[in-house]
Amino acid sequence: MSKKTVKLMQGNEACVEAALMAGMKFFAGYPITPSTELAEISSEKLPRVGGKFIQMEDEIAGIAAAIGGSIAGLKSMTATSGPGFSLKQENIGYAAIAEIPLVIVNVMRGGPSTGLPTSPAQGDVMQAKWGTHGDHAIIALSPQSVMETFDITIKAFNLAEKYRTPVIVLTDEVVGHMREKIEIPEPGDIEIVNRTVPGPGEDYLPYRLEAGDIVPKMAPFGAGYRYHITGLFHDETGFPSNSTENADIMLKRMISKIEDNRDDIVMFDEFMMEDAEYAIISYGSTARTVRNAIKTLREQGMKVGLFRPITIWPSAEKEIREVGRKVKKIIVAEMNMGQYVQEVERIVKSDAEVFHLGRANGEVLMPSEVVQKAKEVF
Amino acid sequence: MSKKTVKLMQGNEACVEAALMAGMKFFAGYPITPSTELAEISSEKLPRVGGKFIQMEDEIAGIAAAIGGSIAGLKSMTATSGPGFSLKQENIGYAAIAEIPLVIVNVMRGGPSTGLPTSPAQGDVMQAKWGTHGDHAIIALSPQSVMETFDITIKAFNLAEKYRTPVIVLTDEVVGHMREKIEIPEPGDIEIVNRTVPGPGEDYLPYRLEAGDIVPKMAPFGAGYRYHITGLFHDETGFPSNSTENADIMLKRMISKIEDNRDDIVMFDEFMMEDAEYAIISYGSTARTVRNAIKTLREQGMKVGLFRPITIWPSAEKEIREVGRKVKKIIVAEMNMGQYVQEVERIVKSDAEVFHLGRANGEVLMPSEVVQKAKEVF
Amino acid sequence: MKSKDQLEVKINPDWCKGCGNCVSFCPTNVLAIDHHGKSTMVNREGCILCGMCEKLCPDFAIWIGGKEDE
Amino acid sequence: MKSKDQLEVKINPDWCKGCGNCVSFCPTNVLAIDHHGKSTMVNREGCILCGMCEKLCPDFAIWIGGKEDE
Amino acid sequence: MSNQTQIRLAGSGGQGMIMAGVILAEAAILDDKIAIQSQSYGPEARGGASKAEVIISNEEIDFPKVIEPDLVLSLTQEATMKYGNSLKEGGLLIIDEDILLPEGFESSRVIKVPILRTAKENVGRAIVANIVAVGFIAEFTQLVSRESVEKAVLGRVPKGTEPMNKKALSEGYALAQSVK
Amino acid sequence: MSNQTQIRLAGSGGQGMIMAGVILAEAAILDDKIAIQSQSYGPEARGGASKAEVIISNEEIDFPKVIEPDLVLSLTQEATMKYGNSLKEGGLLIIDEDILLPEGFESSRVIKVPILRTAKENVGRAIVANIVAVGFIAEFTQLVSRESVEKAVLGRVPKGTEPMNKKALSEGYALAQSVK
Amino acid sequence: MTSEIVQKYFRIENLPHIWCPGCSNGVVTRALTVAIDELGLDQDNIVVVSGIGCSSRAPGYLDFNTLHTTHGRGLAFATGIKLANPKLDVILIAGDGDVSAIGGNHLIHAARRNIDITTIVFNNNIYGMTGGQYSPTTPTDAKGTTAPHGNIDKPFDIAQLATAAGATYASRTTAYHVNQMVKYFKDAITNKGFSMVEVASICPTYYGRKNKSGSGVQMMQTLKNDFIDRMAYDKLPEEKKAGKHLMGVFKNITLPEYTAEYQRVIEALQGGESNE
Amino acid sequence: MTSEIVQKYFRIENLPHIWCPGCSNGVVTRALTVAIDELGLDQDNIVVVSGIGCSSRAPGYLDFNTLHTTHGRGLAFATGIKLANPKLDVILIAGDGDVSAIGGNHLIHAARRNIDITTIVFNNNIYGMTGGQYSPTTPTDAKGTTAPHGNIDKPFDIAQLATAAGATYASRTTAYHVNQMVKYFKDAITNKGFSMVEVASICPTYYGRKNKSGSGVQMMQTLKNDFIDRMAYDKLPEEKKAGKHLMGVFKNITLPEYTAEYQRVIEALQGGESNE
């Protein structure tokens, strides 16, 4: 067993720590509560490892510069909360269509608009998938603890590089600001994925998928492959194309590189699901409330289990469908007015009755509320 | 029967024509294909009726200025397409939480990002509901023709004022740019809704719901009611409040003013649904493709009908559920990679099998494709 | 308008946050922070009613007002 | 570098859009738009190889090149 | 569907083919028919080939785009190559006299008409070629009444150019009569 | 749950109660316990009352927030009014000596301790009151070992202030012994 | 219990405010009400708009038509209000971050249009609300929570930037120089066009702490000492110029105002009938 | 079949370009390659970034590392690239709308930071790509499709704005003055800091048509006639000054460059090891 360093750490701190271990060398952003520590700690640490931090003039510039950093070859991150996440939407679509690896952290707070800026929420879950215009596929992960924030951030960088795609880390004010014990593995014990780059002298077409590759190889600007990147539909050469056939091929590849690799991307966790007759689906910090409540419910003899998506998008369709087939009723507990519940409803169809437990008033869900709701509907 | 003026008109032209008849006196925006004519025609016509047009520095400023115009008491509109719609998201949430009447037109084009700027798409349908951070309710309408663009625009202004809310008109490049016959009613024949304003000397609390009102009365700035508007959670006084109880009440009221009035807001259309064994659900210009295809399918003896949501959000849940119960199979046809189909799947559950027909390569769906898909899956 | 002899410096201790601006910038040095951390008048006769304290108080907690208004 | 007498003005009619810049700004007036709407050399001797046409051609359709390069 | 006539007008960016399409559609509406006009929209519409499409029908038009045109009229070589194909079986291709059709170009019926020359020589301005084309199609197809076409033309052209455009229209009608 | 101790530390914005919470949590971790620390975050945290919360447990902590604290320590009147309520049945309220509790204030057990005075008079700096409080709680509750607390304090306080903070910690321990 | 001016123009029920002890926001906000009072403007006719930030909380305390918008966008909202109803007196209150970082574009465009809005910048050289990150006006080498190794950015001169963009009135003063501040506010509000008053302010909590600038009082003292009128500066011997910051009026000219020009268009088209 | 310079620096396979006949975009784009050629820069090391617009299509034709971003955001992307790898020569190509309307904020901030990026503005005083709406540089009273009654906005002086924001090099020339343009491009690229060359350009299709400015040739002629060097202008008799526009170098100074300053921070912290 390899050595781990034990520390008390804030979620936001753990996120930067992990990013650095994953190889982050570039951070561009704009401060916003409750994500600001991500910028602050990055500004302190990045230059120490030869990396770069820049505070841009706004969130749009933050993601744009981060994409630029990635194009220049550095693993890049940007971080924000609700209002800034809305502003980043246009360029999230850019990163998706231009296939630029990038990690975007959204430490969720109460919305809409300025809303409840210092309170936790899980109100940007659907936005993470649908926030930008046009069709695209996206990966979004949500941690429930400081330790998981660490693990997921590493994973986010790996997925971003592996699939040449923006990956969203959806955390929230609770996880971002609380301090918990974390065990940091030795660098050698962490799996790190780097993007595939073309070999020297290779006949390089920037958007040609080569045998054995999941995505086209990506050359950093300045490495001798002079090629073009655009947010227009483009063909293998990278140049714009209006061809409808090409657009079809390209969009399908962009979507299927993620949809077809669900098994690699989808992470989830189950608690007391083996014999469960009822399930609660919950993610992020709220899942901890639910876990607590389930212990109580079990003590009271109710066969309830927790299904916890860690990968929010693409959703754990197969597994959630299984849950639906297994139990009679499902509660989806989340800190919002009903978002992921709609995805669950869609997946389980009539197999199970689906209920929602949630609010978006700035207060976390209490275990007692979960217990009460379970008693009410199960 | 009252006189109507018959004209050949572009969809975008009809939209402005209707807006003016609905009482639009303020337009702020930023040009983008294929919505630009909305700005151009407004700039020409508004000053003629004493209204104001302003081209702002970007789309964010466009919606912000339009909200400002509405706060000053004028019926206001902004218009854009995909990339600009992404940029407007933050302030859409502002208008929602501050309850500012506003019409936002999105003439959809191929995305994501710059995508296929001059081609039609229906790829922003989910974004219209989920594009901004945080929970909120939204109204979105989608016309299939130039005439309907006119009708729907009037309706959009009426709903915006009646429910103190941003209303999105989701049209597309096909409807926006084609020219068709339209019959413009006399001004007196059009129902126009104006916002309720406090009476003189009234003891005015800007966010207090009074008996008989659907939403709080809205005083224009400068009318002698000195009050506060914010994008933070606020109480009846309009001042920020961190109270979780208040946040609950406020958010629920904001959502229920729309959800509870679905019957007033939801518009839809059916074609050959009476005896249908299969249904195709489609909206906007694509619904015309489907209508055409259904005629062919009927000729071939297939009992297929069209359910056409005109109100996209809130969705016609009740009616779509009915469709699901009535038919065995449903195809959702839309110019995207699968968006509204997810809402339909959610609603019909296991009552009917749901299929998707769509693409997002810049070309409209052809009647023959619909026919083929219908033959394949029905 | 009230004449000078009808006026005096008033302090609202509930709003005073004890920042010390009034004390430090009073040209005649007639104010002090008391042991509750609030501004207090220590030499009313010395006050020339110049208004500096009022202008520089970030909390609207000190001002020149009519003696009779309470 | 080629010497002046190895050089001449060349025109690519496929790229020429007939804007007329070269014709109008040629100091010696040796170019014209032909009936296909393309630039053409009408007085090769008069050309002083000044390069103005090349600099002002938006379509890279006219330039000074070596006589032998084809 | 059988009731519909689908027309495509093709040319280069500045030739006013969209205006021609609008006029035909408007004339149809004035005749109490149903009509839809649409156009290709793209960066390439700036310089290169551009097209306008019109569907004229006696009953409601569902699908608003032209799939297989009954008639294509094209004024340039490039536009012909790009938009001259995909005609309906038995459809008619009308091209300006100078246009060359490559071997094997699929089109059952082709006629060549001196539209540009007529505009230039008989009216005096190449820019009214689109109106000549309108007149030609109107007379040739008899889809819309002359009265309505005239009204539509006069309502859409810039002030002061009415006489010139009226002349162009007449020339178009005459041209059609001459080839009929 | 029964295994958990929930602690709330309250004071005014600048008093370092968050630091105190972090130190307690860190000490617990050093002792191989499980701990979570969180704080109230709001614009009001700037000037007014602020709080930090710590949960210390022998087993995994699911729900990360304090619901009903076993112990509240408060240094100011305002913080006490705001955060002194909602103690667990039988929970303990520790307040600074000058704080007045209004009639009917719900709290079964209250003790008053001269934390601020101790910091000011015995250590010489009011600013170390938070560390005095840490010492007091550590000794009073015996939840964390003195060794770990010391280590946590020294790891978190600014360089150069270690002796002063060590002194403050000792004073806190002494204070707790005196009231026990 | 407070002064008449505060009673008249502040929403007493929302006081005391949330600003930190010693923060100059209260000083500047009060000075604005004095200027408005001295101008004798109609309270019902005044609109105060802000974005998001500590300073942007000011409108909530002021008894006018007040609008607290999204971060950086205040001027764009204000532009809509002013154009929709040009009779309103529209004032923007903004932090340095709000108006020159995320809101920089709206600033230069409002200035360019010369729309009759008065912008008051509470320039504390830091993002106060979010806890002390460097802003576009943080001096080079100063520290912020996102510039822990010292700021390498060059700061904007906001007043000059507004001028280059087209503002017809621009001046700078400090939170200490209250009389001058009131005068500038009055001049700015009176100017028919885009006006900017940049008020050098203090954030003892974050800027002060991070940069060891001393207490609020000491920071006010620094404002008093370091700022000098641009005219006086020019007369200063070279050795005394170091470390000085300029205040004074940088621009004060008259040019066509945006809403008036729009009104001209309306009148030309329809003979003067407008919707107001 | 084209010139050597075009063969070397253009992606011939993408030519002819989509720009309209007479549009000056080709002239300016070619001049840029001449400047690069004369400077002898390594083609592999050059990054050309743009936003969205007619002019922004230029990178697609240029054989460098080229990036076509989102409308207005080019400089923000470019900033990321340059900071991530300061060894690259980063050049932005932008339209007046792209860089001064939606992208205005990124312009002033890139200038403020003095980051070593060369910005070339193709200023045709109009939104070309979207069909002729007025831009922030459209002259007052001119027409655009969104200013059918005449523009009431005041235009930006983009080069001056960049200067006020902190650019260390700023100049203006026209699409007609190709030799001067090449020189300015070289000076701008050579300057270690933020540089801006504003090139007065023409859009015969929209600006020209709307404003009856004549053909492309006539518009080029107007550029030739109306622009005058700022030095020469000062010497002109008053009666001849009317209607003239200034070109020339407005700023050319040396100040610490952003990425170099960042490198300094890295070196101070870790003794020089960087990731490049």
Ligand SMILES: Cc1ncc(C[n+]2csc(CCOP(=O)(O)OP(=O)(O)O)c2C)c(N)n1
């Ligand atoms: C879109 C968006 N981005 C970021 C924030 C977070 N934020 C709030 S205020 C602020 C900066 C405040 O600085 P400044 O404008 O100088 O005002 P101050 O607090 O210093 O008065 C920031 C970054 C936000 N609310 N919205």
Ligand SMILES: Cc1ncc(C[n+]2csc(CCOP(=O)(O)OP(=O)(O)O)c2C)c(N)n1
């Ligand atoms: C976010 C966004 N808004 C608007 C547009 C539409 N648009 C594309 S280019 C352009 C302006 C072009 O003007 P300019 O930058 O001056 O370039 P030009 O075409 O004149 O060279 C606009 C408004 C867009 N693509 N994206």
Ligand code: SF4
């Ligand atoms: S009015 Fe002047 S003299 Fe009197 S207390 Fe205030 S500052 Fe001092």
Ligand code: SF4
């Ligand atoms: S200036 Fe105001 S807040 Fe500060 S000490 Fe004096 S009275 Fe108190």
Ligand code: SF4
């Ligand atoms: S090189 Fe000079 S002289 Fe010769 S054709 Fe070109 S412009 Fe005329």
Ligand code: SF4
């Ligand atoms: S300048 Fe170029 S495009 Fe224009 S006419 Fe001459 S060769 Fe042709």
Ligand code: SF4
């Ligand atoms: S943080 Fe700074 S700017 Fe904000 S209220 Fe406190 S002192 Fe003022």
Ligand code: SF4
């Ligand atoms: S529209 Fe204008 S800017 Fe665009 S290519 Fe044509 S002439 Fe050039």
Ligand SMILES: [Mg+2]
């Ligand atoms: Mg600030």
Ligand SMILES: [Mg+2]
């Ligand atoms: Mg332009």
